[in-house]
Amino acid sequence: MIIIIPDDYQSAVPTLNCFQKLQGHDVRVYQDTLKSVDELAERFAEAEALVLIRERTSITEELLTRLPNLRLISQTGGGIAHIDLNACERRGVTVTAGAGSPTAPAELTWGLVLSAMKYIPEQVENMRSGHWQTRLGANLHGRTLGIFGYGKIGSMVAEYGRAFGMRVLIWGREGSISRARENGFDTTARKSSLFEQSDVLCLHLRLTGETRGLVTKADLAGMKPTSLLVNTSRAELIEPGALVEGLKAGRPGFAAVDVYEDEPVTDHPLLHLDNALCTPHIGYVERDHYESYFGTAFDQVLAFAAGRPLGVIRGPVAT
Known part of the structure; x- marks a missing residue:
């Protein structure tokens, strides 16, 4: 052939x-x-x-x-x-x-969480430029990890959060909430609560007609100014333009992104924001x-x- x-x-x-x-x-x-x-x-x-x-x-x-x-x-x-x-x-x-397999994208998700919360890429580059200890990072222990999409990847990331001493909060369909409760995680009945309470919010949804644009400008506007949004699933899960607009407004305060609407990326608005950490869709690579x-x-x-x-x-x- x-x-x-x-x-x-x-x-x-x-x-x-x-x-x-x-x-x-x-x-x-x-x-x-x-x-x-x-x-x-x-x-x-x-x-x-x-x-x-x-x-x-x-x-x-x-x-x-x-x-x-x-x-x-x-x-x-x-x-x-x-x-x-x-x-x-x-x-x-x-x-x-x-x-x-959920392993590689789940591991990258957690790598992005740690990198963003500790400002690791920025600190490395600053040190190479001769600057020492330029930012204050934040602990994960005791903070709330929100999981939007409790499937194979989301459930693995939830376990990582548990291992780091985070409170894990799940919102999704009835089946997801039921499984999360069986596994000992907190759940919420309202989507808005997930965005409002999460210090770190990870998206782990499959892109379908129903999930396209499911994360709206209003959802992001409800996040804390200190919060981190991580998307290693699909860019189209978020309403077009909403993430860039939200980051410029300071809600969420930071984003770590591995996926984009049109790939491969040679330029993108997120690349020009200081509060965005971008990787070239390496979650499964x-x-x-x-x-x-x-x-x-x-x-x-x-x-x-x-x-x-x-x-x-x-x-x-x-x-």
């Missing part, structure tokens, strides 16, 4: 142990990101299978109509909001997806995670070629 893997920013995929699974196939890996349909159609013209790295490339019906050879899209991780599944089905393109993600995706390609369904989300199975 001709297999194309786009958007490998770090040239990491060929270095993975699992890459050897594709020996014998024509595999083409690209490091740059293309945005226009014309460019993507030209690059993918011969592809029989695409292996997508998360949501870096959108697969639209307009693009699919120009890919007559495409038979399979193997998606790393479980997110498929960037793929037009109905269009894939109409054109006989099978879509498979794997499952993500680490070697162990990649071996798991791509190992599953490659297994799905091989299973499809052999006529064995594996992880099929939508579409026919090769015979």
